Amino acid sequence: MGAERCGARRVAAVCAVAWLALAVVSAWGAPSMEVRFPDGRIERFDTRLEGARGEYLTADDVSLLYGASKFWRSDLLKMTLRIGASRVKITVDNRNVVIDDRVIHLREPVLFRDGMVRLPLQLVVEILPDLVTGYAVEWDEGRRLLSIGSPVVVLDDVRLNSVSGGTEMVITPSGKCDVFPRDEAAGIALRFPGARPGRSPLPLPAEGSLVDSLAWSVEGDTAVLQVTTDSAMTDYSVEKEGRPERIVVRLSTEKLLRRGGREKEDLVVLTTPKSVSPPRRTVVIDAGHGGDDPGCAGEQGLVEKDYVLAMARLLRDRLARDHGVTAILTRDGDLDLSLTARTEIANRAGAGLFVSLHVNGSPDRSLSGAEVYVYSPGREVKERVNAVVEEATSRYGSALVGGVIDQDFRFIPWEAVQTSYRGASDKVAGRIVRALKRLDIGVPRGVKEGPFQVLAGADMPAVLVEIGFATSPEDEAVLLDDRMARRIAGALAGAIGGYIGSGS
Amino acid sequence: MNRPERFGLARFDAVSRGRFAAVLLAFVLITPGCRPHREGVGEEEGPAVEGGELSRSAVLYFESDGGELAGERREIFPGNPSREAFARALLAALAGGSESSSRRAVVPPALETEGIFFDDMGGLFLDLKGASLRSWRWGSSSELAFVRAVVRTMGGSFPDVSRVTFLIDGERVESIAGHVGATRPFEVAEWR
Known part of the structure; x- marks a missing residue:
């Protein structure tokens, strides 16, 4: 009897250990898959479905992954998914899926749990990818990775x-x-x-x-x-x-x-980066917006186009008085002026620096502070620049640059001319950010980059200055203060004059 | 009481056990889950029917505290299954704002479209009504956020779209609000 009890205990203990091990293993290796999106981002999707034998993804996930429209008949528990030009018709608790005029029998049925239609993983990774058009979808069974490719x-x-x-x-x-x-x-x-x-x-x-x-x-x-x-x-x-x-x-x-x-x-421009030359002592100041385009407006009466014009005039005077720098304004009145016309003015003047003045805006009233932008072209322009440089080098070799391969000369498409001034633009932007930081306008936001049209065609270092946020009540109050406006002009003049005077 | 008795299996002789095993094996073999994968006409319920509630899942982008964009998974009900209707519904959802109080819309609430077009080379054209853009709080930050939110949302919702072009009142423009260049399409891969 005692031996029997001992045996039963042993069996129970073994069973308990086995059950525990199984639970740990199943929790450790809970079925899931990863999806790599076109931008390289990888997300994990849980494919486990309590009580079901196979692995599942929700129809919502599938809609997201394959851009599928869903038609759901809750009364019939049927759904039609549209993927590319195909229609996938599914019925809850059914293994048959009708794709256009084909019927495919799945190993597991479509299920409806927790208010969501669940599709067997077999359907999602083995069958549906073939229906996707316009971009590649690949399933790596070994890595359990679904790669959704860029348009190919x-x-x-x-x-x-x-x-x-x-x-x-x-x-x-x-x-x-x-x-x-x-x-x-x-x-x-x-x-x-x-x-x-x-x-x-x-x-x-x-x-x-x-x-x-x-x-x-x-x-x-x-x-x-x-x-x-x-x-x-x-x-x-x-x-x-x-x-x-x-x-x-x-x-x-x-x-x-x-x-x-x-x-x-491939309009090729032979240019000498001005960052290695002493900057010319003419600066073009651009008052943003104007005419029919008022720019941003604040609740206390600040209108961007008027504010930046007043600031541009103040800045012109301070540059001349304190630094002996000639400043030309792109507009000296309430004028409509295209963005390319503004850089044309600067290019024709042969200016050493282009500064576009703006006041920022945001739906978030808590955003405040100055920020300065430098030009960063889109990927397409970057690729064109690289392509032209590569082609020029491979086609003409050293003969093209006539034995002066000392980085004095570069060949770039005109539309990316601003990229050759990036180093100098960064330096000016840094000087302006530091100067404005001392004035305590909100939270300083630093130097940023973007494909700003008003900077794109400038054949000189160029920056876009957002002095503060008109949509921030605190910033607006500071900007509307006359004494503060003069201090801002002085700070900007100091930074610009310092750059022109320093030669870099 | 030994185990067979407890489970009523005491009378299970060798023949009965053999029969039971055969029946069990037959049952297992005809269980649908064990049938091989095959194509052909199904014998179960008929196909689903067209119609019913139309929806698509999408990730919409809104501005979170600190100015970063955050994705929000939503169910979109475009009304009709066309791509244009879905794109229009996405814009409306972006303009309608987030379900979370900590996120803000970066698309003007009054945004209206003149038209939406897809070309067959991965291009999406969003023709916006100029008047519907005017009253928004535009600045460099909000214009960049607008472009990024719309391009990310569209690119994620239409995986075959590789670039988005903004038009205003049917025309190409230098910029949507005077800052970011809009003469060229915005590459989805770059603005994700």
């Missing part, structure tokens, strides 16, 4: 045409796409960042073509078309056409006269 440009249509004096290759991408040609020993490598080769076979060159062979390769997220050329080819050109997007590569037995697009699009 597919290069599926490549044609070779015989034209007078050579061969023309026309590539039609599925979307907007850049191309960077690189000369290679056997021909040309055309690089397409962010694109991937299509599934259609590449064309075979015809008799007499200047193209000997074509082959795709992939380097990271860049598709590369290797074009082996005939020895008779003397020159080639690569042109992008829009609407529809086409890339036309012309291979010729003669020297090509390049037409339009290339030189026009």
Whole structure:
């Protein structure tokens, strides 16, 4: 009897330990998956569903991941999901899913729990990704990672045409796409960042073509078309056409006269960064907004366009009086002036600095303090700058810069001219932030960057100063104080005069 | 009392156990969960029907304390299934504000659209009514927040949209409120 009891205890203990171990293991390895979004952000999704055998995601999650519309009939417990051009019809407690005119039988049924439709993971990661159009979705079973890719440009249509004096290759991408040609020993490598080769076979060159062979390769997220050329080819050109997007590569037995697009699009400016030269002693002060555009307004009567005009005039006087610096105003009255016209004035004046004055606004009344912005171009402009520099270097090498490769000269597209002054702009911005900080206008917000149109075309260091927030009652009261306005003008003049005087 | 007796299995002889095992095996084999995955006409309930309540899940962006943008998962009811209707409903939801008192809308509450267009190359065009933008508290900060919130929300809700272009009263503009350049589309990947 005692032995039996002892045995039963042992069995109970083993069972308890096993149950505990199972609970720990199941809690430790609670089923989940990760989703990588196009910006690289990774989020974890819990796929566990209490009482269910398989793993599930909610229909709401699926709607978010695949941009699916949901039609929910709560009376029938049926839902239709629209993904791309497809309709996915599901019924709660049912394993059958109808996708357009196909019926697919799932291992687990669709469930309805806690007020939400739950879709089996099998449907979510194995079946639905095929319905998504316009971007890539990939499921990595080993890592349990669903990657939702950026929109992918597919290069599926490549044609070779015989034209007078050579061969023309026309590539039609599925979307907007850049191309960077690189000369290679056997021909040309055309690089397409962010694109991937299509599934259609590449064309075979015809008799007499200047193209000997074509082959795709992939380097990271860049598709590369290797074009082996005939020895008779003397020159080639690569042109992008829009609407529809086409890339036309012309291979010729003669020297090509390049037409339009290339030189026009990659307008190259030879410029000397002024950050390494003493700044010129003329400053252009831009009073933001004006005319029909009042800018921001405060509750105590501050109107941005009027305030910054008054400040610009005060600043002009202080610069002349205290620092011997000539200041030109972009507007000296209540005028409508486009943003590009403002930098044009500065460029024509050959100014050493451009300062655009503004008063900030926010739906959050607690935001306060001065901030200064410098120009940061969008990614597209950055890529174009890099592309032009790369192409100029690969095409012309040291001959292009005539033996003066000492960073005195740079080749950049005009629209990104401001980027060559970034260092100097940062220095001016820092001086202004420090000067305004001493005046105790709200909480200083420091130097920031953004694609500000009024700074984009300035061929000189340029900053946009937000003196304070009109929407902050405290800031507005400070800004409206005449004595404070003079102190602000003095602080700005000190920072600007200091920069001009210091030579950097 | 031994265990078989307690569970009423005392009379289970070897033959009965064999029969029971066979029945159990047959039951397991016909259980739907064990059937192989296959395609074909289903024998269970018919397909769901079109109609019912239309909704989509989305992440909307609002400004939190300190000026940072914070995402808020919401269910959007666009009224009709078109992409344009969903984009319009998203803008309305952004303008309508957050469900949390600690977040603020960065889209003017009176915002109206002239039109919304998608091209087939990842472009979304939001044509805004100029008059509906005027009374907002614009500054560099709020204009940047507006662009970021709208581009992030649209980019997240339409994964095939890679850039957003703002038009005002049908025309391209230098800037929405006099600061941020709007002549070019805003790349979703850059403003996320």
